[in-house]
Amino acid sequence: MLPVTETVKDSMASTSSNTPPAAVPPPSRPGETTIEITNFNAWYGDFQALHDLSLSIPKHRVTAFIGPSGCGKSTLLKWINRMNDIVPSATARGTLRLGGLDILSPGTDVVRLRRQIGIVFQKPNPFPKSIYDNVAFGPRLHMKLTKEQLDELVQWSLEKAAVWDEVKNRLHAPALGLSGGQQQRLCIARAIAVGPEVLLMDEPCSALDPASTLAIEDLIFELRQQYTIVMVTHNMQQASRCSDQTAFFFNGKLIEAGDTEDIFTKPREKQTDDYVRGRFG
């Protein structure tokens, strides 16, 4: 038997899965705004991908971005934790605020920012390492932890991501041996292991089968108790099933944002109505 699995099993009895290990910051109170977006514009070279949009993302809620391909929703998502820094032609103007932090300011420490705002990508992208090392990757970057603390944190994250029971007996097996849905939940565990406040999800289920999609959706619903979640999705049913707030984008503009129920049952704009009814897009 693998030694780490043993220690993790031992600590399982004492640790309740709902209390995060000491390394993870305590959750904040619900009901406030986490991310405030004001007059935001974004470009790729000369092409303006987003036009002057303002939106506030509430704390401990799931916000879904919907809209046809190329409407700018992924662009906005990737600006929220500055993943677009990697794209040389991407520029932005306007304000993105996380609490008191000006996200777009050149002085912002993107490394700390990305620890606060984690991201889960469309295709599961575990590292070609063991399951354990995948989850421990982030904590090892940011913190000095003892082996026991790390074991505890890995177990907590995997439990939180609802994948612990499936992998607890093979923590040191290669992560690439997992199924697609398990890999995606592993990626979510990896993202929450660094203790973010916000989780960005870029079409987290589009590469998965229906059963895995269901598991991830349940997980998203669970996770919003502790995390603010922003999700891009092409799947309208998914947005209506697991989000609290929905924002509809079209051609780089934010057409409408509001409670998910309102957007899907009584939208104010005709374009929104057409889109959610499946008339275009």
Added chain:
Amino acid sequence: MSAGQLRTAAEPKPVPAALQNPDAAAQSRNSDRRQRNSRLFYWLCILIACLSVLVLGVLLLSIGVQGGHRLTPTLLTSAHSELNPEVAGMWPSIVGSFFVLLVCAAFAIPLGIATAVFLEEFQPKSAWLNMARGFIQLNIANLAGVPSIVYGLLGLSAFVYMFNVFGQIQVNESTAWVIAGEQRFYQVRSLETGQIVLIPQSDPTQSKITITGPIRGVDAAGNPVDIEVWEPGTPRPTDSEIKRRTVRLGATGGAYSERSWYFFRLPLGPSFLAGGLTLGLVILPIVIISSQESLRAVSPALREASSGLGATTWQTVRFVSLPVAVPGILTGVILAMGRAIGEAAPVLIVLGAAISKDSGPQNLMDNVVTMPLLIFDWAGRQQATFQELAAAAIIVLLVALLLLNGAAIYLRQKMQQA
């Protein structure tokens, strides 16, 4: 949809003439002909593939026939001998090649991988750095095609002479900068027959000393002694102990230096360090390009995953990109080393052909002979024995190459499994 379109769809068009009344015999002939061409091409490919292997086989066979019987333990253990080719061997050249390759690897591998990481992994923020990146990229592509003899000339001026900024190396007088490991003495004959005294040299440009009075010196064991002077005409000391440390007035002595293994000076002179660095330059573009290819093959999704977790660029390189790219980098590096071990031209220019050396390097500034140099020299001699020896040495060199390539394949397999 209009009614007219529907009606047209209901009436099928007549089958084109080309498809009516198929000529079965013609079709079969056609098919046979194409099958035959295909088989012909298949055998042509096999023939050409065999031809290239055949050339290699003929080469190996002729070398084997010529030098096989010279492949003896003597060849591997003894040194070159001008007078008696029967006992000549290549041991110093094996050691020499090893040390030159060691320096070459220590220089080219870190530099090459670091350059590849800069070119592939870091997006330069400033326009200036971006231009530098483009410039370096362009140059590396060009450098890979430069003939190695040109690198030899570069190594000669950059490493052997260092553009003479650190002075020059000459036989007795030297203005080179000695950094460590050298003690210079004058050796003067003492009154005891066959014994000398050593006097530390204070001025390195003074290649001779003339004894004018008593002076401090050292004995053969390195202990300081007072050196006495005997003036001709006065009674000669008789005690052997005193004669040992007494010199004649007006005796002269030449310079002599004792070098530790860590003897280091600038410029490097024709030393194995200079040779290794020059070979490092030869393989640097190869290492950079193969490392770049391996890094480029790392999925961008992994880099995104890493930076999405808040890893810095360096952490992403260190913990994600490099570990994934290592098998490819390693393969490139070992193949480059294979090129380095067989290079003769740049080494010949930098080190000369010091084939009479009877051992490996004695200190960091020592000259060496490498396997290709020895082969080059032996193959050019008139005695048939030396030509056979050259063939045998080629076999040894090929085996060394084979070992290197085998190691590359083994390591790649092993790392890809892990």
